[in-house]
Every structure is written in structure tokens, then in C-alpha cells.
Amino acid sequence: MISLTINGKAHELDIDPDTPLLWALRDELNMTGTKLGCGMALCGACTVHMNGSPIRACSLPISAAAGAKIETIEGINSPAFQAVQQAWRELDVVQCGYCQSGQIMSATALLQTNKKPTDAEIDEAMSGNLCRCATYHRVRGAIHQAAEKLGGKV
Numbered sequence: 001m002i003s004l005t006i007n008g009k010a011h012e013l014d015i016d017p018d019t020p021l022l023w024a025l026r027d028e029l030n031m032t033g034t035k036l037g038c039g040m041a042l043c044g045a046c047t048v049h050m051n052g053s054p055i056r057a058c059s060l061p062i063s064a065a066a067g068a069k070i071e072t073i074e075g076i077n078s079p080a081f082q083a084v085q086q087a088w089r090e091l092d093v094v095q096c097g098y099c100q101s102g103q104i105m106s107a108t109a110l111l112q113t114n115k116k117p118t119d120a121e122i123d124e125a126m127s128g129n130l131c132r133c134a135t136y137h138r139v140r141g142a143i144h145q146a147a148e149k150l151g152g153k154v
């Protein structure tokens with residue numbers, strides 16, 4: 001039995017401890033907002049937060065997530081997330097949408113630790129999130145807009 005805390009709620013899962021966190025989220029807990037992309041921690045579609053930091057859920061065994069605070073796109077609601085969500089809508093960032101929950105989770109993690117990121121800091125923080133629709137320019141613009149809106153509150 002593995003105990004996980006996801007979006008503030010405790011869960012007990014009777015599955016193999018080597019199961020990737022992504023499968024626990026999607027198949028056991030029906031949280032399908034976190035996507036499977038490459039399955040090798042290379043594309044960022046499966047990004048969630050563990051203790052506030054972005055991690056790739058496709059490659060993290062649930063045993064490594066036990067006792068940690070996990071947040072997913074379904075549950076995160078920090079001021080940084082709200083500003084990111086609003087900027088994403090205003091700048092119409094999304095194209096096909098597949099990569100976007102991962103993009104949003106990485107952008108939120110960045111703004112939770114860096115109130116006014118530069119272009120270089122944004123590019124570095126977002127470098128693990130690939131977008132086959134090439135929305136990178138709008139992602140960067142939306143992160144700047146969200147940072148402005150937050151005005152130092154994260």
C-alpha cells in the first residue's frame with residue numbers, strides 16, 4: 001500500500017511501488033489532465049509539482065512520491081497558477097493543447113520561485129516542455145504577462 005497526498009487529499013493505493021506516478025494519477029485516480037507524451041521524461045507533457053517543484057510524472061515511481069505533496073493541473077490554485085491561467089487565456093497560447101497542462105505546471109512553478117523572470121530564465125525553466133505546435137513565443141509572452149499581473153505576489 002502506498003500513501004500519496006495529491007492536491008491536498010490523501011490516497012492509499014494498492015499497486016506496485018515501481019508504477020510511474022503518471023499511471024497512478026491517470027489510471028487509478030482518474031486525473032487525466034496530466035498527459036503522457038514520450039514516457040521518458042523528455043517532453044514535459046506529464047509535468048506535475050512535487051513539494052512545489054516541477055517533476056516528470058511518467059518517470060517517477062510512486063514509491064518516490066510517497067509522503068510528498070503532489071499537485072496536478074486539476075488541483076493547483078496558487079496565485080501564480082491563477083495569473084498563468086488568465087494570461088494563457090488572454091494571449092490565446094494553446095494550439096492543439098496536448099502539451100499545455102505540462103507547460104502551465106512548469107510556468108507556475110517558475111513564477112512561484114521567481115517573481116520576475118527574464119527571457120533567459122523563462123527559456124531555461126521551460127526547456128523541458130516541448131510543444132509540437134511551437135507555441136513557445138506565446139508561452140514566453142504569457143509568463144511575462146502573468147508575472148506583471150502578480151506584481152510580486154506569488
Ligand code: FES
Pocket residue numbers: 094095096097098099100130131132133134135
Ligand atoms: Fe500542441 Fe503544444 S499546443 S503540442
